[in-house]
Amino acid sequence: xxxxxxxxxxxxxxxxxxxxxxxxxxxxxxxxxxxxxxxxxxxxxxxxxxxxxxxxxxxxxxxxxxxxxxxxxxxxxxxxxxxxxxxxxxxxxxxxxxxxxxxxxxxxxxxxxxxxxxxxxxxxxxxxxxxxxxxxxxxxxxxxxxxxxxxxxxxxxxxxxxxxxxxxxxxxxxxxxxxxxxxxxxxxxxxxxxxxxxxxxxxxxxxxxxxxxxxxxxxxxxxxxxxxxxxxxxxxxxxx
Numbered sequence: 001x002x003x004x005x006x007x008x009x010x011x012x013x014x015x016x017x018x019x020x021x022x023x024x025x026x027x028x029x030x031x032x033x034x035x036x037x038x039x040x041x042x043x044x045x046x047x048x049x050x051x052x053x054x055x056x057x058x059x060x061x062x063x064x065x066x067x068x069x070x071x072x073x074x075x076x077x078x079x080x081x082x083x084x085x086x087x088x089x090x091x092x093x094x095x096x097x098x099x100x101x102x103x104x105x106x107x108x109x110x111x112x113x114x115x116x117x118x119x120x121x122x123x124x125x126x127x128x129x130x131x132x133x134x135x136x137x138x139x140x141x142x143x144x145x146x147x148x149x150x151x152x153x154x155x156x157x158x159x160x161x162x163x164x165x166x167x168x169x170x171x172x173x174x175x176x177x178x179x180x181x182x183x184x185x186x187x188x189x190x191x192x193x194x195x196x197x198x199x200x201x202x203x204x205x206x207x208x209x210x211x212x213x214x215x216x217x218x219x220x221x222x223x224x225x226x227x228x229x230x231x232x233x234x235x236x237x238x239x240x
Contacts, residue, residue: 015177075101
């Protein structure tokens with residue numbers, strides 16, 4: 001049965017760029033985390049098997065950094081859209097800055113830093129907030145807890161739900177992502193032909209078909225888009 005566009009629905013698809021301006025280091029920038037760590041050591045199941053202590057140390061440090069961060073103007077503007085629209089945030093980010101800003105429906109396709117899960121049963125997930133995960137911390141089945149992060153080689157969460165939201169949104173806003181990590185990045189192609197589709201980024205290798213690119217940072221561009229949408233106007237592609 002075909003999905004029908006909801007005229008009041010906005011889907012936000014966000015990546016690391018939206019949180020970078022809150023002081024959270026991205027992975028792919030010139031000074032990003034991948035320059036300090038080998039992805040195979042800290043973001044793969046094999047790395048976890050080889051050296052779980054290194055992996056726990058890496059994510060414990062990132063969790064502490066995230067807890068100290070605050071939502072920026074882009075996060076707050078996105079949350080403000082809920083004054084008038086039904087808003088779904090689909091994020092590749094593992095921080096909780098969208099929630100801190102006030103967004104009420106956030107789908108984390110790559111997991112969440114503030115949660116831990118069983119290393120033998122993916123369905124056993126625990127909220128840990130700012131706490132470290134230590135060797136010896138176990139789930140209800142007795143296995144070591146691991147970060148609730150989708151590593152390379154693992155399947156992202158909630159892709160079917162996220163895809164349905166994309167297909168039924170009247171407006172889609174993609175912000176702060178290189179669109180280089182699949183399969184999650186493929187979600188942007190699910191937006192309907194007649195939906196209003198905007199992409200906010202400083203740079204992009206290949207613009208998805210049908211999207212209008214507004215070049216700039218999330219903090220500079222997103223408040224303008226939100227102001228226009230709340231006022232019933234179309235955002236200017238030349239803004240910023």
